[in-house]
Amino acid sequence: MALFVNGALVGEDAWTPAPADGPIPADRPVIVGKARFLAERDSLASRNAPLGLRLEAGEDLDGLEADIGRFALVVVRFPKYTDGRGYSLARLLRERHGFTGELRATGDVLRDQIPYMRRCGFDSFEITHEPTVRALAEGRVRGVSHHYQPSAVPERTAGLRWRRVSAG
Secondary structure, three states, rough: EEEEOHHHHHHHOOOOEEOOOOOOOOOOOOEEEEEHHHHHHHHHHOOOOOOOEEEEOOOOOOOOOHHHHHHOOOEEEEEEOOOHHHHHHHHHHHHOOOOOOEEEEEEEOOOHHHHHHHHHOOOEEOOOOOHHHHHHHOOOOOOOOOEEOOOOEEEEEOOOOEEEEEEO
């Protein structure tokens, strides 16, 4: 698996997935699922180490609204290429809930999806598909710069009629 963060391949991931049950390491960044966070909210909120949240396809943000700012990382899992529910979660996190931390896509993430994932607010990707890893390493994955729908990333509209241009 390769980790692509803010436009570059990263050698090692600092985040550790929490075990399904049992103690959570207190001294390092850890990622917990929604159910475990809700069940152990008080003890997890008092941690000194960074906390990440993992959302599965089909999970919503109900019950997490007041806690979004606690997370340094939110991981959204794409179980298959054709499942677009993660895009909606990303937009909700960035636009409605003001999430400013790292937003990571994982699972069946392919080259064709990455420009659209970036527009929805994802800034990191866990990739297992080798051709996609090569394309990212070689800089062959371009963004969508001209569009007419609003985006979760900064954009420029001054002097334009109907279209928008990505700022980056």
